[in-house]
Amino acid sequence: MKKIYSVLAVGLVGLLLLATTTRSARNQYGFLIGTPSIKSINALTFGPDGILFIGDGKSATVFAIDTKDAALVEKPNPIDIKNIDQKIAALLGTEVKNITIQDIAVNPKSKNVYCAVQHSDGTPVLLRIEGDKISAVSLDAIPFSTLALTNVPAEDAKDKRGESLRVAAISDMGYADGKVMVSGLSNQEFGSTFRSIPFPFTNAQDQASLEIYHAAHGKYETMAPIKTFTTTEIKGKKYLLASYTCTPLVLFPLDELKAGSHVKGRTVAEMGSGNQPLDIITLKKGNESFLIMANSSRPVFKVRYKNIEAYQGSLTTPVVENFATAGVDFVSLPLTNVIQLDKLDDTRMILLQRRSNGNLDLWTSNDWLL
Secondary structure, X not given: OXXXXXXXXXXXXHHOOOOOOEEOOOOOOXXXXXXXXXXXXXXXXXXXXHEEEEEEOOOOEEEEEEOXXXXXXXXOOOOEEOOHHHHHHHHHOXXXXXXXXXXXXXXXXXXXXXXXXXXXXXXXXXXXXEOOEEEEXXXXXXXXXXXXXXXXXXXXXXXXXXXXXOHHHOOEEEEEOOEEEEEEEOOOOOOXXXXXXXXXXXOOOEEEEXXXXXXXXXXXXXXXXXXXXXXXXXXXXEEEEEXXXXXXXXXXXXXXXXXXXXXXXXXXXXXXXXXXXXXXXXXXXXXXXXXXXXXXXXXXXXXXXXXXXXXXXXXXXXXXXXXXXXXXXXXXXXXXXXXXXXXXXXXXXXXXXXXXXXXXXXXXXXXHHX
């Protein structure tokens, strides 16, 4: 920690997320100027005009900050940063063992990469990556707004493995159609929850509980949260496309995810047990769209959306053999140990990958993967 403080003293004071202080100044999104009191960063997603949404599971709060990074870049150059964990640790004046990269998100305007890092002492840090340059994002005296989630697990609530249920209040986030979407856990009877929050923030937040059939477990489940999700449109109807641990892929009609509703999803694929999905994005080549999924214990998966659209069934019986798959077909790409990914443009993605030589690299894919 002393090393971090020394770094802060020479100009990175904004890295540490201090107590909120505001003064009256509002823009079109209702932002005030101040320093947001962020306790953790476990999810990032971008909204309009370079606005970054930060999911803070520890305080069960969503922050919206104005990054002032909204200049449009249509053809971004590829990124290739080797040993990025070493470079981040050096920037923060600490060792690699003391940092964890929590999430990455590509700004859809500037194409800069934003990276959430957690120090082992509990300090959250937000970084911006432009080309090969890594810099701290100052969160001191910035335009921002907040929304505290309701019906969240208690601060001291633990699951049967002793892990915090509060942090799982936010498992993933997205933004579409003027709303921030948040998956995670609630303190309600059916814990798996999807929240839809109008932006600019008001006091409104719609909360629906979710139920799925998990073929690998052979039972219906309501307590396991979505791990990662995206939205899609199938035959003119909008859906939430979500993946859970172990690894069911499930469709939920977005128009049914209303306040107070309990929605049973349609399980369209089982993609192998003993695995946790990490990130989902959609890429496009020609007229065809592809779902791309990073995994903890599998290579990166590619699913043709036309196969999801063609699959009209729902898995309702157990997968007979351990680690077997069922439902919509998918292929494994020659990409292993991908920890994070996000969409750069229609055909390319940014990947954070642990290479076979042990290096942790951030790089840009080519469209040959599609």
